[in-house]
Amino acid sequence: MTTPRRAPGGFPVVGIVGGGQLARMCAGPAAELGITLSVLAEAPDAAAALVVPSAPVGEHTDLEAVRRFAAACDVVTFDHEHVPQDVLAALVADGVAVHPTPEALRHAQDKLAMRARLGALGVPCPRWVRADTAADVTAFGEAVGWPVVAKTPVGGYDGKGVRVVASAGELDDWLERAAMAGTGLLLEERVPFRRELAVLLARSPSGQAAVWPVVETVQTDGICTEVLAPAPALDPDLGSRAVAAALRVAGELGVTGVLAVELFETVDADGAPAFVVNELAMRPHNSGHWSMDGAVTGQFEQHLRAVLDLPLGSPSPHAPWTVMANVLGGDYPELYPAYRHVMARDPGVKVHLYGKGVRPGRKIGHVNVSGADLADLRERAGHAADYLRGVVTE
Ligand SMILES: Nc1ncnc2c1ncn2[C@@H]1O[C@H](COP(=O)(O)OP(=O)(O)OP(=O)(O)O)[C@@H](O)[C@H]1O
Ligand SMILES: [Mg+2]
DSSP states (O other), X not given: OOOOOOOTTTOOEEEEESOSHHHHHHHHHHHHHTOEEEEEBSSTTSTTTTTOSOOOXXXXXXXXXXXXXXXXXXXXXXXXXXXXXXXXXHXXXXXXXXXXXXXXXXXXXXXXXXXXXXXXXXXXXXXXXXEOXXXXXXXXXXXXXXXXXXXXXXXXXXXXXXXEESSGGGGHHHHHHHHHHTOOEEEEEOOOOSEEEEEEEEEOTTOOEEXXXXXXXXXXXXXXXXXXXXXXXXXXXXXXXXXXXXXXXXXXXXXXXXXXXXXXXEEOTTSOEEEEEEEEEOSOOGGGTTHHHHBSSOHHHHHHHHHTXXXXXXXXXXXXXXXXXXXXXXXOOOOTTHHXXXXXXOTTOEEEEOSOOOOTTOEEEEEEEEESOHXXXXXXHHHHHHHHHTSOOO
């Protein structure tokens, strides 16, 4: 196994389990701060393994591989939430500093645990139930109205593991799988939301927290495609309540590192703006990519500071607006030739590509653009992302 090479001067090694784009985007800030990264990568060509010299290959489910990896790190954190609890418990027993802690992370790993805990904290959620049988599904659908949203409690991402169903029969396969795994399914009412919002914050083990402005996230086919920072025309009271709820969740769950709280904006019975929580993520999050270029402290730097229990940086935005557009894989595998056009057309656009192979619909990069005219920024970000994925050619 490669040993991470520590910088002289007392600097730490931060280990990240998982070598995806989130680990990769920590590399820039880590280099700037003199912090060494080590990544437990899925493969030698994983996104982060291409830019981090210490990137041993190993499975996040392989206890011994994770243990050996962690032994060379001062702190261990994550690129995704899929590391099993027994592996996390073994690290803690070995004396490894794990951030977020397994107990906090549980609420981002298991959507049923998340719903139960948020409910206990009095944080607004959609109506939900755990379903183990077709009869459970039918009873819930009849109680809240069809269609309902079914979710696999563990292991979903980018809308995989989310299904909108109009009858119990549409869940036969999932119910069977859930019964075998003993996990059950999460059912939620389908929320008639106005739009989707996210609160992103970082919290350190000492309890310091810093919150970025609330953003609007736009999803297409269950995948985030655009983020507007801050959320346009957000009711200030709604914004404060959402931030207060996110801070409370972070404090009560003892979250360390970056926490994303995905929200649905709704209207209450009196027509006033309201929200319910969709889900939690405890790592840098797509809704925070704008902060790399649009805020004094980007989420990747802040995550490193937080897991190292360093004082946090300012989350203040640099500009009135920043728009992030995701680059999803299209049909065209050659990405670099597009740089000439994108960069020449708009020198203000910041391009971030992840070194990932193109597969249709896969998140392979994003662009950020900041300024004062939101409509103009959306057009520019959208054009650059579309050009990079090959859906526009001029
Ligand atoms: N109860 C609901 N009512 C209406 N729409 C929903 C509901 N739950 C989820 N959705 C839609 O599906 C999307 C994906 O759901 P969710 O965030 O739970 O799944 P995920 O696969 O874990 O997501 P991610 O893309 O964040 O990894 C949401 O962003 C939203 O657009
Ligand atoms: Mg989500």
